[in-house]
Amino acid sequence: MSSKANAPIGIFDSGIGGLTVVKAVMEKLPHENIIYYGDTARVPYGIKSISTVREYALQITDFLLTQQVKTILIACNTVSAAANQDVRARAGTIPVLDVVEAGTKAALRAQAASNRIGVIGTMATINSQTYEQSILKENSNKRVYSKACPMLVPLAEEGWISNEISRLTIAEYLQDFRDKSLDALILGCTHYPLFKTEIEDFLKDSGTDVIDSAVSIAAKTEALLTENELLNTSGKTGRFDCFVSDKPQRFQTLAERFLGKKLNRIEISPLL
Amino acid sequence: MSSKANAPIGIFDSGIGGLTVVKAVMEKLPHENIIYYGDTARVPYGIKSISTVREYALQITDFLLTQQVKTILIACNTVSAAANQDVRARAGTIPVLDVVEAGTKAALRAQAASNRIGVIGTMATINSQTYEQSILKENSNKRVYSKACPMLVPLAEEGWISNEISRLTIAEYLQDFRDKSLDALILGCTHYPLFKTEIEDFLKDSGTDVIDSAVSIAAKTEALLTENELLNTSGKTGRFDCFVSDKPQRFQTLAERFLGKKLNRIEISPLL
Numbered sequence: 001m002s003s004k005a006n007a008p009i010g011i012f013d014s015g016i017g018g019l020t021v022v023k024a025v026m027e028k029l030p031h032e033n034i035i036y037y038g039d040t041a042r043v044p045y046g047i048k049s050i051s052t053v054r055e056y057a058l059q060i061t062d063f064l065l066t067q068q069v070k071t072i073l074i075a076c077n078t079v080s081a082a083a084n085q086d087v088r089a090r091a092g093t094i095p096v097l098d099v100v101e102a103g104t105k106a107a108l109r110a111q112a113a114s115n116r117i118g119v120i121g122t123m124a125t126i127n128s129q130t131y132e133q134s135i136l137k138e139n140s141n142k143r144v145y146s147k148a149c150p151m152l153v154p155l156a157e158e159g160w161i162s163n164e165i166s167r168l169t170i171a172e173y174l175q176d177f178r179d180k181s182l183d184a185l186i187l188g189c190t191h192y193p194l195f196k197t198e199i200e201d202f203l204k205d206s207g208t209d210v211i212d213s214a215v216s217i218a219a220k221t222e223a224l225l226t227e228n229e230l231l232n233t234s235g236k237t238g239r240f241d242c243f244v245s246d247k248p249q250r251f252q253t254l255a256e257r258f259l260g261k262k263l264n265r266i267e268i269s270p271l272l
Numbered sequence: 273m274s275s276k277a278n279a280p281i282g283i284f285d286s287g288i289g290g291l292t293v294v295k296a297v298m299e300k301l302p303h304e305n306i307i308y309y310g311d312t313a314r315v316p317y318g319i320k321s322i323s324t325v326r327e328y329a330l331q332i333t334d335f336l337l338t339q340q341v342k343t344i345l346i347a348c349n350t351v352s353a354a355a356n357q358d359v360r361a362r363a364g365t366i367p368v369l370d371v372v373e374a375g376t377k378a379a380l381r382a383q384a385a386s387n388r389i390g391v392i393g394t395m396a397t398i399n400s401q402t403y404e405q406s407i408l409k410e411n412s413n414k415r416v417y418s419k420a421c422p423m424l425v426p427l428a429e430e431g432w433i434s435n436e437i438s439r440l441t442i443a444e445y446l447q448d449f450r451d452k453s454l455d456a457l458i459l460g461c462t463h464y465p466l467f468k469t470e471i472e473d474f475l476k477d478s479g480t481d482v483i484d485s486a487v488s489i490a491a492k493t494e495a496l497l498t499e500n501e502l503l504n505t506s507g508k509t510g511r512f513d514c515f516v517s518d519k520p521q522r523f524q525t526l527a528e529r530f531l532g533k534k535l536n537r538i539e540i541s542p543l544l
Contacts, residue, residue: 041324042314052313052518123522151437154426165423165444168437246324250395 005230008033010069012060015043017190018075019258024218032238035067041246041270045078046122057083059271061090070230073217074098077121077188081130095224102220103186103213104134110184110209116143118177121188123148131188145180149173156191157254162198170195170202178206186211243269277502280305282341284332287315289462290347291530296490304510307339313518313542317350318394329355331543333362342502345489346370349393349460353402367496374492375458375485376406382456382481388415390449393460395420403460417452421445428463429526434470442467442474450478458483515541
């Protein structure tokens with residue numbers, strides 16, 4: 001195993017939602033060391049201007065590069081939409097994967113003929129039309145339907161995952177999509193995998209495959225590391241280092257809900 | 273009229289919610305010039321640590337002081353809770369009013385014997401127990417019931433003010449309060465006045481007075497300016513200057529919903 005294989009995978013998000021990506025990578029690649037950066041002091045990015053999102057994303061990229069990461073996963077849909085080219089340029093020879101690309105590829109593969117694809121995400125992700133462009137670049141015959149669902153993030157953070165309010169909210173946002181009988185629906189926000197079961201229930205008679213891009217990017221990471229002979233083959237359980245720019249109230253509870261397990265140590269490392 | 277009377281009133285908030293205070297002050301004091309600062313690049317404060325909220329509040333105070341304001345209104349409940357003493361110290365001889373103090377006084381006056389007072393707000397405001405302390409300092413015989421309602425801000429920003437989802441959310445949060453038949457309920461977040469009618473409807477049989485602290489602080493501002501002979505008596509309609517640290521998507525729509533009228537010019541003035 002090359003010494004570089006022992007280097008960590010860097011994963012970042014505007015806040016704690018990206019821990020759903022950490023969870024998926026841990027499950028797929030349990031021997032990898034992972035460094036996570038969540039910009040909790042400045043979350044949410046989804047309502048900020050594109051130039052602000054770019055500036056923040058580059059600050060985090062610089063932080064991860066100083067940590068000698070072997071690859072960078074952009075776990076934030078807003079950053080993938082607004083700044084993925086900027087992050088790639090800054091990262092140079094370090095490969096960068098992002099959730100938009102991963103979700104797009106998975107949606108196109110979901111069914112024999114995925115012709116009608118839905119995307120849900122934050123206002124910024126949807127307004128940027130990144131998923132739409134990403135899908136049409138792969139295949140211009142597809143039809144893409146997009147919808148911003150800004151209430152799903154606060155619902156996830158309140159822990160209202162499967163009550164009457166979350167079901168009504170999902171119905172309010174997805175009624176049109178159910179009527180259209182889409183082939184695939186991309187969960188284009190790192191918080192949304194928490195509602196995967198409820199969304200699948202709501203769409204159950206429409207034949208729509210629900211795409212969890214956290215799972216998709218974990219699979220792409222395995223392929224990338226294998227191809228570049230960078231898989232950590234030490235056999236030891238990987239180390240997880242969690243950095244945040246601020247430690248908000250209820251952070252521990254929320255982080256553990258997203259990560260799906262206990263989180264022992266969190267370091268506060270502001271970027272400004 | 274003294275030249276200082278022509279100086280503007282400075283009003284600030286973590287975002288655009290404080291425009292409900294601007295609206296109330298405009299209605300009460302139409303001849304006053306007003307400068308508003310909304311820290312839209314770093315909103316929401318409610319989930320941030322107290323030290324971060326203090327630092328941000330002082331940066332905005334400095335900005336308003338350079339604009340030669342004659343008084344400062346803290347339109348943000350989180351700042352009132354976490355940093356009102358810091359802002360007062362920095363402002364020196366310029367008087368500072370805050371929504372917590374204004375809401376407290378109004379709640380205590382609401383009924384002949386307001387003995388059981390409820391407070392709703394963001395997580396940070398409620399966890400800080402500022403309203404509780406503020407009320408008990410005035411009268412230690414009162415009983416205070418507090419509840420964080422984090423879903424109400426995103427609901428207001430989504431424009432879901434009086435649909436089934438907002439009604440269920442209000443019911444979920446306020447059921448206990450209705451059962452307790454409170455004398456007064458303080459809307460301890462600048463977004464909440466948008467739900468005043470729905471909250472009054474839900475509490476209609478409980479005899480609870482709903483206290484809108486935007487209206488309360490506008491009344492206190494009039495009293496303060498009158499007492500200090502600082503009322504603008506020019507007879508002209510006051511100028512309104514709106515500064516924000518970032519101009520998020522949908523800003524115009526949202527700002528106008530909170531302000532209750534058209535907003536012509538917004539300047540972007542980051543603090544960092």
